[in-house]
Amino acid sequence: MPVLDRFLSSAELGRRWGAEEPPLCPAVSLAAWSWELPEIVRVVRLLWKSKGALQGTRPREQLEPEPAPGDGPGDARLRSPTGVLSERRGSYPFIDFRLLNNTTHSGEIGTKRKVKRLLSFQRYFHASRLLRGIIPQASLHLLDEDYLGQARHMLSKVGMWNFDIFLFDRLTNGNSLVTLLCHLFNTHGLIHHFQLDMVKLHRFLVMVQEDYHSQNPYHNAVHAADVTQAMHCYLKEPKLANFLTPLDIMLGLVAAAAHDVDHPGVNQPFLIKTKHHLANLYQNVSVLENHHWRSTVGMLRESRLLAHLPKEMTQDIEQQLGSLILATDINRQNEFLSRLKAHLDNQNLSLEDAGHRHFMLQIALKCADICNPCRIWDLSKLWSERVCEEFYRQGDLERKFELEISPLCNQQKDTIPSIQIGFMTYIAEPLFDEWARFTGDTRLSENMLSHLRKNKAIWRDLHHKQRTQSNDHLNEGTEKKDDQTLKEGGAP
Ligand SMILES: [Zn+2]
Numbered sequence: 001m002p003v004l005d006r007f008l009s010s011a012e013l014g015r016r017w018g019a020e021e022p023p024l025c026p027a028v029s030l031a032a033w034s035w036e037l038p039e040i041v042r043v044v045r046l047l048w049k050s051k052g053a054l055q056g057t058r059p060r061e062q063l064e065p066e067p068a069p070g071d072g073p074g075d076a077r078l079r080s081p082t083g084v085l086s087e088r089r090g091s092y093p094f095i096d097f098r099l100l101n102n103t104t105h106s107g108e109i110g111t112k113r114k115v116k117r118l119l120s121f122q123r124y125f126h127a128s129r130l131l132r133g134i135i136p137q138a139s140l141h142l143l144d145e146d147y148l149g150q151a152r153h154m155l156s157k158v159g160m161w162n163f164d165i166f167l168f169d170r171l172t173n174g175n176s177l178v179t180l181l182c183h184l185f186n187t188h189g190l191i192h193h194f195q196l197d198m199v200k201l202h203r204f205l206v207m208v209q210e211d212y213h214s215q216n217p218y219h220n221a222v223h224a225a226d227v228t229q230a231m232h233c234y235l236k237e238p239k240l241a242n243f244l245t246p247l248d249i250m251l252g253l254v255a256a257a258a259h260d261v262d263h264p265g266v267n268q269p270f271l272i273k274t275k276h277h278l279a280n281l282y283q284n285v286s287v288l289e290n291h292h293w294r295s296t297v298g299m300l301r302e303s304r305l306l307a308h309l310p311k312e313m314t315q316d317i318e319q320q321l322g323s324l325i326l327a328t329d330i331n332r333q334n335e336f337l338s339r340l341k342a343h344l345d346n347q348n349l350s351l352e353d354a355g356h357r358h359f360m361l362q363i364a365l366k367c368a369d370i371c372n373p374c375r376i377w378d379l380s381k382l383w384s385e386r387v388c389e390e391f392y393r394q395g396d397l398e399r400k401f402e403l404e405i406s407p408l409c410n411q412q413k414d415t416i417p418s419i420q421i422g423f424m425t426y427i428a429e430p431l432f433d434e435w436a437r438f439t440g441d442t443r444l445s446e447n448m449l450s451h452l453r454k455n456k457a458i459w460r461d462l463h464h465k466q467r468t469q470s471n472d473h474l475n476e477g478t479e480k481k482d483d484q485t486l487k488e489g490g491a492p
Pocket of ligand 1: 259
């Protein structure tokens with residue numbers, strides 16, 4: 001049945017058109033029906049509203065709540081209580097005004113004006129793009145052949161460490177994640193091996209890409225694409241590659257692509273202190289990582305990408321994805337680092353063992369997630385600026401709502417060089433030292449460590465210059481003050 005006829009015969013149209021409209025008959029030719037402009041406008045509006053149905057997908061409001069893997073409760077999608085457009089219950093920052101009313105220092109925060117402002121903030125952040133009336137962009141490439149040709153050329157060098165993901169994102173019209181994953185699934189032979197349906201794969205990847213928040217300076221789909229590209233490089237390391245199964249590779253790539261999906265742009269302590277529903281749901285433990293995992297499982301099930309595989313296999317995939325994504329929780333850094341050190345000291349890693357392979361996939365994903373300091377300076381600097389911008393935005397929110405400003409989030413105190421030097425020294429360097437030990441100091445590992453040390457030296461230089469400048473500024477201020485005091489004849 002042609003799309004428009006199918007649409008015309010839908011109950012939606014019948015319900016909305018009302019009794020005063022001409023009777024509907026699917027057999028009536030549309031061409032023979034002369035419509036006035038207002039009617040055409042109404043049909044176009046209804047067509048947009050029925051977009052989900054026209055695309056052959058189940059409308060979101062009909063979806064059952066996702067049963068979560070394991071014993072925990074699910075948070076992927078909820079049935080709309082109103083029966084109209086349902087909202088994907090995501091991770092937009094949410095401030096519980098009861099918390100603010102209860103704070104001792106709140107003073108006049110409970111006034112009507114404050115609460116009204118808070119509610120409008122809450123409404124703005126909590127509303128999904130759909131509820132705000134923004135139609136998701138189609139993932140079609142609208143660029144000319146030159147751009148696509150250049151993107152294709154870049155893909156031929158996707159295994160190079162100096163791959164510029166920002167340029168690739170521009171060349172693919174903001175579709176770097178979908179384009180990269182389709183390419184990698186193909187080159188790793190995963191589509192053939194798992195007999196994947198290309199339409200379902202594309203649908204899944206578009207869902208993942210769309211669920212990243214493009215307004216986040218750092219935790220957006222380009223970061224996911226960057227992590228996936230790094231993961232691809234690590235999966236090619238001979239020490240690992242010689243043992244990996246197609247399932248390991250698929251898990252590694254999907255986990256990298258979805259490891260931060262629906263990230264709200266604020267960290268776990270912020271979600272806890274503002275009593276966000278996700279903090280409550282996951283009882284303040286790996287709140288974001290649990291949400292990224294459960295969201296990924298929800299999208300995998302909704303896309304039916306793996307529906308043709310045996311149930312035990314899909315359950316295993318969902319669990320392994322969880323274990324990989326949960327490993328990216330930075331609070332668990334020491335746990336993973338000491339386990340890796342112990343394995344390397346005792347030389348007891350045996351990658352024929354599925355458990356050990358899974359552990360090294362976790363480590364590879366952790367490395368990919370924090371590999372920004374190991375990129376060439378131009379790319380590394382851009383990532384550093386973006387992540388600090390996201391921290392500062394959180395600090396601004398905390399200041400606005402009179403909450404304690406989180407560490408690293410105070411733009412006046414925490415400079416980009418100081419944040420980067422600390423991150424490189426205490427988090428990145430120890431992990432990449434051990435990774436290099438595992439790979440047997442390959443060219444890639446040495447290259448990464450060399451960039452890391454060079455970048456750290458540049459940040460140190462900048463840090464030193466900034467301190468000298470601010471000291472000069474302070475001294476200037478003191479000298480001026482002294483001059484003024486002397487002129488006024490007062491004591492210094
Ligand atoms: Zn990440």
